[in-house]
Amino acid sequence: MEQPALRVIDACKTYDRSDHAALxxxxxxxxxxxxxxxxxxSGCGKSTLLGMIAGLLTPDAxxxxxxxRPVTGPGDGRAIVFQDAALFPWLTVLHNVEYGLRxxxxxxxxxxxxxEDALRLVHLDHVADKYPYELSGGMRQRxxxxxxxxxxxxxxxxxxxxxxxxxxxxxxxxxxxxRIWLETRPAVVFVTHNLIEAAFLSDTVHLLSSGxxxxxxxxxxxxxxxxxxxxxxxxxxRHDMLDRLRAEVDDAAERRAQVAEVSAL
Amino acid sequence: MRARRSLAAxxxxxxxxxxxxxxxxxxxxxxxxxxxxxxxxxxxxPALIGLHQELAKGLAGxxxxxxxxxxxxxxxxxxxxxxxxxxxxxxxxxVLAESRAPGRLRLLAGVVTGGQAMVxxxxxxxxxxxxxxxxxxxxxxxxxxxxxxxxxLLEESGLRASDQGxxxxxxxxxxxxxxxxxxxxxxxxxxxxxxxxxKLIGEGIAVPVPGIDRQIARWRIPATILVATEEFARAxxxxxxxxxxxxxxxxxxxxxxxxxxxxxxNERLSESTGKExxxxxxxxxxxxxxxxxxxxxxxxxxxxxxAEISGYxxxxxxxxxxxxxxx
Amino acid sequence: MSTAAGDxxxxxxxxxxxxxxxxxxxxxxxxxxxxxxxxxILVVWWLISATGLVDPYKLPAPGDVLSTxxxxxxxxxxxxxxxxxxxxxxxxxxxxVVAGVLLGILTGGSRFLEDGIRPVIAGLQAVPTIAFLxxxxxxxxxxxxxxxxxxxxGTFKPMALATYGAMHxxxxxxxxxxxxxxxxxxxxxxxxxxxxxxxxxxxxxxMGWSFAWRALMAAEIVVTGAAxxxxxxxxxxxxxxxxxxxxxxxxxxxxxIVTEQLFFTRLERWVNQRWGLVGxx
Numbered sequence: 110m111e112q113p114a115l116r117v118i119d120a121c122k123t124y125d126r127s128d129h130a131a132l133x134x135x136x137x138x139x140x141x142x143x144x145x146x147x148x149x150x151s152g153c154g155k156s157t158l159l160g161m162i163a164g165l166l167t168p169d170a171x172x173x174x175x176x177x178r179p180v181t182g183p184g185d186g187r188a189i190v191f192q193d194a195a196l197f198p199w200l201t202v203l204h205n206v207e208y209g210l211r212x213x214x215x216x217x218x219x220x221x222x223x224x225e226d227a228l229r230l231v232h233l234d235h236v237a238d239k240y241p242y243e244l245s246g247g248m249r250q251r252x253x254x255x256x257x258x259x260x261x262x263x264x265x266x267x268x269x270x271x272x273x274x275x276x277x278x279x280x281x282x283x284x285x286x287x288r289i290w291l292e293t294r295p296a297v298v299f300v301t302h303n304l305i306e307a308a309f310l311s312d313t314v315h316l317l318s319s320g321x322x323x324x325x326x327x328x329x330x331x332x333x334x335x336x337x338x339x340x341x342x343x344x345x346x347r348h349d350m351l352d353r354l355r356a357e358v359d360d361a362a363e364r365r366a367q368v369a370e371v372s373a374l
Numbered sequence: 375m376r377a378r379r380s381l382a383a384x385x386x387x388x389x390x391x392x393x394x395x396x397x398x399x400x401x402x403x404x405x406x407x408x409x410x411x412x413x414x415x416x417x418x419x420p421a422l423i424g425l426h427q428e429l430a431k432g433l434a435g436x437x438x439x440x441x442x443x444x445x446x447x448x449x450x451x452x453x454x455x456x457x458x459x460x461x462x463x464x465x466x467x468x469v470l471a472e473s474r475a476p477g478r479l480r481l482l483a484g485v486v487t488g489g490q491a492m493v494x495x496x497x498x499x500x501x502x503x504x505x506x507x508x509x510x511x512x513x514x515x516x517x518x519x520x521x522x523x524x525x526x527l528l529e530e531s532g533l534r535a536s537d538q539g540x541x542x543x544x545x546x547x548x549x550x551x552x553x554x555x556x557x558x559x560x561x562x563x564x565x566x567x568x569x570x571x572x573k574l575i576g577e578g579i580a581v582p583v584p585g586i587d588r589q590i591a592r593w594r595i596p597a598t599i600l601v602a603t604e605e606f607a608r609a610x611x612x613x614x615x616x617x618x619x620x621x622x623x624x625x626x627x628x629x630x631x632x633x634x635x636x637x638x639x640n641e642r643l644s645e646s647t648g649k650e651x652x653x654x655x656x657x658x659x660x661x662x663x664x665x666x667x668x669x670x671x672x673x674x675x676x677x678x679x680x681a682e683i684s685g686y687x688x689x690x691x692x693x694x695x696x697x698x699x700x701x
Numbered sequence: 702m703s704t705a706a707g708d709x710x711x712x713x714x715x716x717x718x719x720x721x722x723x724x725x726x727x728x729x730x731x732x733x734x735x736x737x738x739x740x741x742i743l744v745v746w747w748l749i750s751a752t753g754l755v756d757p758y759k760l761p762a763p764g765d766v767l768s769t770x771x772x773x774x775x776x777x778x779x780x781x782x783x784x785x786x787x788x789x790x791x792x793x794x795x796x797x798v799v800a801g802v803l804l805g806i807l808t809g810g811s812r813f814l815e816d817g818i819r820p821v822i823a824g825l826q827a828v829p830t831i832a833f834l835x836x837x838x839x840x841x842x843x844x845x846x847x848x849x850x851x852x853x854x855g856t857f858k859p860m861a862l863a864t865y866g867a868m869h870x871x872x873x874x875x876x877x878x879x880x881x882x883x884x885x886x887x888x889x890x891x892x893x894x895x896x897x898x899x900x901x902x903x904x905x906x907x908m909g910w911s912f913a914w915r916a917l918m919a920a921e922i923v924v925t926g927a928a929x930x931x932x933x934x935x936x937x938x939x940x941x942x943x944x945x946x947x948x949x950x951x952x953x954x955x956x957x958i959v960t961e962q963l964f965f966t967r968l969e970r971w972v973n974q975r976w977g978l979v980g981x982x
Contacts, residue, residue, distance in 0.1 A: 165877050183881040195878040198977040199896040209882030211892070242977030260882070384738060388745050447939050454758065470941045475758040517940035537777075546925045546935070551835075551843065560843045686940040688758075 112177050114264050114296035115139035115162065119171035122157050130154040131321040134171055139296050139313075141263070146299045146307035146314045150354065154322025155300045156268055162298060163189045163266050175264055188257035189266040193273060194249040196241040196256070203228070203237040206256045213260075227259035230289055247278040254286070258293060265295040271306065280338060283309055287335055304354075308346045309338050316350055318357040326353055404609050407437045408617065411449045411461030414442055414643055416569050416656060417489040417597040419635035420665050421462040422642050424624030433620065434612040442646070446518060453603050454478055459610075460602035460617060466519040468601055469677045472695045474688035480607045482600045482618050483698050485625060487670065489597030489663035490520050491571030491587055493580035494563040495556050502585050503531040512547040512561040520565045521546070522680035523595055527586065529683060538684065553579050567597065569651060569659035576655045587662075594670035595677065597663060618700040621667065628665040635660060669698055761944040770948040773933065783952060785928040786917065793849045794913040797856025798906065804857075805864020806890050806898075815865060822861050830855035830912070831919035838924070845927050848920040855916025856909040863905025867898035900976045907965050914953070 119134040132154035139145045147155040160166035162173055164183040173180040175187055183189070188209070196205050206227055210220045228234045231251040241249055250270055257265060271279040283306055290297060290310075301307050307314045314328040328350065332342050410429070412421045429438045441458060443449040446467030452458040454475055462485060471479055494500040500509060506528070513521040524544060525535060534540025547555045549570050555561045556579050564571065564580065574580040600621050607614045628635045636656040644650050674696035681687040743763060749755055750762035757765070773779040808814035830851055837847040837854075871894065879893040921931020930949055937945030972978075 163877075163881060165881065183877075184883045187881075189878070189881045191874050191878060193874060195872075195874040197875065197878075197893070197896070199899065199975060208879075208884075208892070212879075212883035212885070212888055240975065240977070242974070256882070381737075385741060388741055392745050392749050445939075447941055450941055467941065474941055474943075475756065478758075515939040516936045546939070547843075548923060551838065551923070554838055555843050558843050681940075686942075688942060 111141060113138040114141045114143070114176060115298065116174040117158070117162065117171070118173070120158070120161055120168040120173055121171055122154070122161065122166065122169050130157050130319070132157050133321050133323040135322075135324055136171075137315060137324065137327070139264070139298060141296055142294045144290060144297045144299065144310055144312045146301060146311040147317060148301055148304060148307040148314055148350070149317030149322070150302060150319055150358070152322070153317040153319040155302075155317050157322065158317075159189075159266055159268050159298060159300045162264075163187060165189075186262055187264040187266060188260045188262035189268065190250070190253050190257050190270045192269040194241070194246075194253040196249055196252055198241050201238050201240055202233060202244070202252045202255075205241070205252055206259050209256065209260045223259050223261075224255075227255040230258060230292065231255045231285070245278075246274050247282055250274065250282060251285070254289070258289070258295075262295050265297045267297065267299045269300055269302065272301065272303070279303075279306070283338065286310060291334060304347045304350045305338065305343065308343045308350070309336055314350070316353060318354070318361070320361050325357055326350075405436060405459060405606060405613070407439050408433050408606075408610075408613055409439050409441060409457070409459045410617075411441050411443050411452060411458045411463070413444065413449075413462070414639075414646060415567065415598075416635075416639050416651075416659055417464075417486050417567060417663060418462050419639055419660070420485050420621065420624040420628040421598070421600075423628060423635055423638045424620055426638055427627075428620035428623050429617075433616040434610075436610070436613050445515065447515075450479075453601070456603070456605075458603070459606040460600070460614075462598055462600055464519040465596045465599050465674060465677055466517055466522050466681075468599060469522070469674065469681055469691060470517050470686055470688070472691045473678070473681060473686075476689070476692060476695070478604055479601045479695075480604050481669075481674075481695060481698050482602055482607075482614070482700050483621050483625075483667045484596050484669040485598040485600055485621065485665065485667070486628075487594050487596050487664045487666055487668075487673075488591065489568040489659070490523060490565060490590065490595075491568065491659075491662060492563060492565050492583040492590070493571045493574050494583050495559075495561075495579075496581050498562045500563050500583055500586075503527045503533070503589065506531075506563065507533055507541045509562040510543040510545050510560070512545050512552060512555055512564040512566075514549055514567060515546045517681065517684075517686045519595065519597065519677070520567055522677045522684070522686075523590060523593075524565050525680045525684050526593070526676055527589060529680075530589075535684065553577065556580055568663055569655050572655045572659040572662070573651070576652065576658075593673055593676055595673050596669055599669065615700070625665045625667050632657060632660045635665075667698075671697075758941075758943060761947060766944050766947045766951065769942075769944040770951065773945065773948055777933065778928075779930075779933065779952070782928045782930050782933050783956075786921065786930040787956070789845065789849055789852060789921075789929070790913055790917050793852025793917060794856045794910055796849070796853040797913060798860050798909055800853065801857040801860025801862075801909070802864050802895075802902065805861045805868065806894055809865050809868040810890065810894070819862070819865055822858055826858045826862065829919070830858070830916040831923075834920055834923055837920075843924060845924075848917065848924050848927075848929075851920040852913050852917040856913040859912050860902075860905055860909045863902060863908065864898060867901030867905070868894060870901055871897045900972050900978055903965070903969050903972050906968075907961075910960070910965070911957075914957075918953075 116138050118136050120132070121134040122132045130152045135158060147158060149155050157166060161168045162175070162180065164180045164187070175185065178185065197208065200208065203224060206224045207220055210223060225234065228237055231254055233248060233251050233255060236244060236248065241252070244252065254270070271282055274282065287310060299307065299310060308330060311330055314330065315324045316326045316328070317323065318325045328346065330346065332340060336343070412418050425438070425440055432438060441452070443452070446463050449458065449461050449463050450467045450471045453461055454471065468479060468481065498509065499505060511524060513524055515521065521544065528534060528540070528542055533542050536543040545561050547561065549567070552564055552566060552570055552574060556564065556574065563583070564574065566574065575582055602614055602617065636653055639656065640650040640653070678691045678696065747763050750757070750760060808818050833854060834847065834851055837850045841847040841850050875893070875897055879889055884893055918931045918934065921929040922935040925932045925935065930953065934946060934949045937949060
């Protein structure tokens with residue numbers, strides 16, 4: 110059987126002095142070329158989990174393997190797209206996209222070619238020489254995606270990449286991401302709190318709940334691609350996930366109430 | 375509305391500062407102490423021994439508060455600004471003060487005459503004033519007694535300072551930096567106040583230039599004089615007379631016993647700085663100066679002339695200001 | 702956006718009558734906004750002198766100070782002094798800036814190095830730079846080099862501290878983005894950390910400039926002989942010429958205002974725009 114792109118085994122994180130949400134021991138796998146979403150309310154530990162996969166956070170226990178190697182730091186076949194794009198404001202779009210290649214000492218001619226390809230892929234070739242402050246939020250996020258894709262990652266990590274955008278832009282970019290993914294086929298771990306977005310994009314959705322964070326349900330979605338956001342199957346799926354989340358929230362509230370009662374005695 | 379209120383606040387602040395400036399000019403009644411300025415210099419020796427004895431008893435019932443200064447301009451500013459009643463200082467700063475704020479100070483008496491020496495780097499070939507042409511000569515500061523004396527020397531020999539378009543470069547160098555300035559070849563010679571000339575000679579950094587020293591000695595230029603503010607002298611005639619008397623007594627004692635001056639000076643210096651100056655150097659410099667309450671006729675007028683030719687003067691100085699007016 | 706473009710862009714449209722007049726009015730308003738306090742001080746100063754409430758040797762009249770300034774320029778070649786001082790200032794400042802920023806960047810990434818070095822520099826910052834002048838004279842000689850060294854050192858300390866401070870404010874996301882893209886070591890310092898701290902450094906540059914001024918003036922007062930504003934300032938003090946002192950202060954003040962308006966404000970505006978600090982919000 111083919112080795113998975115990513116293997117998370119009992120990774121966990123408790124509260125520390127940083128503001129990362131706690132996460133109970135969690136395990137899952139991502140196959141090569143698979144699109145996986147981690148969905149849940151804020152505080153469910155989904156970003157913590159992504160940070161550990163990216164190699165930017167260290168799990169307290171458990172292991173994470175990417176492409177068969179244990180994760181010890183960032184890079185190494187994994188690229189990441191942040192919520193606020195995190196473009197370097199002093200560089201043009203072109204130089205932002207080129208940055209990772211320079212860091213890896215890719216020869217100049219190859220750099221230029223790969224940057225052009227990446228920009229074309231996200232439809233930003235016309236603004237290559239603009240600075241981030243001259244771009245709309247959506248364009249910034251595209252540039253950020255190009256900056257990650259130019260590294261030709263086998264695993265693409267995306268941390269709520271569309272959550273700062275308006276609804277319309279978000280829909281357009283979701284569509285775009287589906288197209289780009291179908292063209293390039295990296296394995297994707299996509300963190301979001303938007304259920305429809307997750308259902309629309311993913312092969313697999315892990316639903317997480319908070320207090321403390323853990324995976325409460327996993328959905329396999331085999332609706333054929335390219336998909337349409339208005340697909341009734343997607344809406345139904347969303348409904349189901351929402352119900353599940355509501356139940357979790359009620360449970361959590363009940364648990365808290367019980368704790369309060371007990372401690373009041 | 376808001377801008378208008380802040381504007382009003384700004385105007386009020388500026389006016390308040392101005393009012394403080396104006397109010398600071400009051401005063402003029404009888405004093406309840408005598409605030410006396412001086413330097414910890416060997417040329418202020420009589421003041422130092424005087425403060426130890428005569429002045430310590432007070433002046434006409436008023437206690438004496440001493441304030442030590444490091445340079446003439448600050449002491450003059452303190453006198454003119456009303457934070458000092460009387461002071462020992464060099465004649466250079468006094469002459470310049472009279473040229474800019476005439477009649478504010480009153481010359482009471484002489485204290486020490488002499489107390490400056492020309493020394494040169496060995497091998498500089500400087501023996502006479504004429505040899506200074508094309509050379510660089512250090513003085514402690516612009517407009518001080520040594521600077522003015524140097525300009526008199528140059529004028530007499532038909533030379534001029536470089537800032538007047540002449541051939542002798544006059545470089546102000548603070549006393550403690552004199553040794554380095556000579557060693558690093560920044561200057562060729564120094565007209566130094568006592569005891570720095572003797573000190574440089576003692577350390578083997580410079581050699582004396584007796585030819586020029588003799589020429590300076592002819593003019594009997596004071597090293598230290600005693601002044602009071604006109605305001606204080608008028609409002610406190612008894613204390614002023616007592617100050618003149620105490621100064622005369624101290625000067626007389628300094629004249630009789632030079633080693634007492636050297637001892638007192640080193641005691642006082644070590645109280646303030648924890649250091650002492652070599653006794654031999656001190657005595658050598660004390661031999662080259664004369665404690666006297668007299669001010670040689672013409673000496674002050676010469677300094678006025680020097681201030682004028684060097685462009686330091688702020689205006690004419692009344693002849694009456696050039697001699698002691700103790701009463 | 703509109704605040705940044707406020708003072709220069711009105712000139713393009715001159716077709717409609719009244720537009721030019723309005724533009725001229727705007728320029729006049731702008732000029733007034735920037736100069737009313739100066740005018741206020743001048744008026745009060747002039748009033749005090751004119752009424753004779755304060756002795757002229759304590760506060761010379763504005764006119765007298767201006768005429769002294771004229772004399773200084775014509776007879777004492779104050780322009781040479783100004784030129785010499787500005788040259789030393791720019792050189793010393795530049796050396797201090799480069800040294801301070803380099804030290805900050807190279808050691809600020811390591812807790813161990815920063816914890817050792819930063820308190821020493823912060824402590825030295827409390828020592829007036831001029832206290833090191835005797836040492837500088839022994840090491841570099843009684844000459845302009847010692848003055849330059851003091852000026853550079855006076856700039857170096859606040860610049861190093863500003864660099865440390867700026868490095869602590871780099872957005873963690875940017876650092877993570879850089880690391881995830883493979884940036885390491887010197888490459889990271891050069892291409893990420895340095896550019897990221899530039900906006901904060903601009904503030905440091907201004908502070909360094911004022912520290913450079915202070916150190917330079919204090920040093921020029923002692924190490925005389927060469928041309929320089931400090932020497933003229935000291936001359937005025939030594940001969941008790943308050944008008945000369947005030948004239949030199951006026952020159953320093955004008956240079957300060959001009960560099961602030963023509964250089965630092967523009968630099969700040971450019972950096973803020975380029976680094977997206979205006980556009981992003």
